[in-house]
Amino acid sequence: MNDNIHKDYIQQGTPAFKKANFALFAAGFITFANLYLTQPLLPIFTKEFNVTPTMASLSLSLTTLSLAFGLLIFGSLSEAWGRKNIMSSCIVIASILTIIVAFSPSFQLLLLLRIVQGFAFAGIPSIAMAYLGEEIEGRSLGVAMGLYISGNSIGGLAGRVLMGTMTDLVSWKAGMIFLGGISLIACLYFIWALPPSKHFESQPLALKPLFKSLVSHLKDSVLVSLFLIAFFLMGSFVTIFNYLGFKLTEPPYNLSMTIIGWIFLVYLVGTFSSTWFGILADKYGRPLLLMIGAVLMLLGVLLTLPIPIFYKLVGIVIFTFGFFGAHSVASGLVSRHATHDIAQASSLYLFAYYLGSSIGGATGGVFWTHSGWHGVVSFTIILLLISTFLVIRVKKLSKNPQNMI
Numbered sequence: 001m002n003d004n005i006h007k008d009y010i011q012q013g014t015p016a017f018k019k020a021n022f023a024l025f026a027a028g029f030i031t032f033a034n035l036y037l038t039q040p041l042l043p044i045f046t047k048e049f050n051v052t053p054t055m056a057s058l059s060l061s062l063t064t065l066s067l068a069f070g071l072l073i074f075g076s077l078s079e080a081w082g083r084k085n086i087m088s089s090c091i092v093i094a095s096i097l098t099i100i101v102a103f104s105p106s107f108q109l110l111l112l113l114r115i116v117q118g119f120a121f122a123g124i125p126s127i128a129m130a131y132l133g134e135e136i137e138g139r140s141l142g143v144a145m146g147l148y149i150s151g152n153s154i155g156g157l158a159g160r161v162l163m164g165t166m167t168d169l170v171s172w173k174a175g176m177i178f179l180g181g182i183s184l185i186a187c188l189y190f191i192w193a194l195p196p197s198k199h200f201e202s203q204p205l206a207l208k209p210l211f212k213s214l215v216s217h218l219k220d221s222v223l224v225s226l227f228l229i230a231f232f233l234m235g236s237f238v239t240i241f242n243y244l245g246f247k248l249t250e251p252p253y254n255l256s257m258t259i260i261g262w263i264f265l266v267y268l269v270g271t272f273s274s275t276w277f278g279i280l281a282d283k284y285g286r287p288l289l290l291m292i293g294a295v296l297m298l299l300g301v302l303l304t305l306p307i308p309i310f311y312k313l314v315g316i317v318i319f320t321f322g323f324f325g326a327h328s329v330a331s332g333l334v335s336r337h338a339t340h341d342i343a344q345a346s347s348l349y350l351f352a353y354y355l356g357s358s359i360g361g362a363t364g365g366v367f368w369t370h371s372g373w374h375g376v377v378s379f380t381i382i383l384l385l386i387s388t389f390l391v392i393r394v395k396k397l398s399k400n401p402q403n404m405i
Contacts, residue, residue: 009078011222013103017136019194020194022189023189023190023194024132024148024190025150026088026148026187026193027151027186028148030155030187031123031125032100032159032261033155034094035067035121035159037098037162037175038163039159039160041167041172044167044172045059047108049106056131057352058304059111059114060147061358062115066117067119067122067354068350069351071125071349071351073122074122077209086127089123091123091187092184092187093126093185095364097299098180099180101113102174123285125350128148129145129334129342129349133336133346139384141278141282141336142274142277142329144293145332146276146278146279147274147276149270149274150270150271151273153213153268162178163179213346217307219242221393223349223399225390226394226396227348227404228387229394230352231353231359232356232360233294233387235324235356235357235364236323237297239360239363239364239376240301241264243365244312247372252307266313266317266320269320269324273320274325277293277324277326278332287333290329290330291388292390293326293327294326294388294391296319297384299318299319299322300321301377301381302381303315304373305306330349331346331393332347334349354368
């Protein structure tokens, strides 16, 4: 994609840039706060609805699965129907559904509503990335993408913390109603603040061309490498955080679940690294910063091996810092490298991202069962080494590296 140096493109330092970024930050916050809000509620669901822990976990896993497949659909639809309209409709529907879920009389209905909600969530991430790629001036894209990703990380953290706190103070239902209300207010701001698309060109909604476009993305070696990077990086990230809690409840740590829950505050370093990596990527080149992110994740994982908890916590901070930075850069690369149907390319990236979360997290459990924390770390290192190889491949395959700077 050529650099977008034109007065019609949104440039850093302008009022339009601030409004667009705050609007998309709000959209990312809404999406991920509401997506992960059931994670701290799983033990409560097992008691209140008299379901097994496995069944309770479906309130999150089915939502993310629905989100993953919805990404492929909405990314294509937005090429015909536009960016802002779909994003606006989806975040409003998703926010209202959070309030409705609070009144679910049965767990089966709750799951059904969460599946629908997951589908609604899908109308935001890939389209937001496409909007940034189309409307933001090329030299400002890294900063804009980083700010959007930071909204995702803050939202994911806030949803967990808010629901846990509100559940202790009042009830989980009150927490959902409260979060849904806040989300609706943020929706109104998003609709008002996001500048209309100026560079979107509508494509006729025809299945054959869409399928042809999808196949063309999968024939692009650079894009496929970026999709695989998303798969392996997210797989490693979820694996570490899925089983860290198990490790820290064992001797010699014997930490309570409350203290372990506060460890998720390390997500806050991701809000910084995603933006900072974006700034550095605009200056020094995206492949280099993507490599640095992967190397930092490797270093962080290795630091979790020593027994002293200090090393584990420092390792987790470095690991999280590298992950969010790498994700910010990789997602920006997809928007810049795709030559057509950018939203669809972004959808494929995020589909691989969430697929990696599901498969990586589950596979990591096998290593935990057989080899404990050392098995989890070994599995994660394998995923990160594959990611590092793919980053090198992206740099070599790119015909015009300047497009990534």
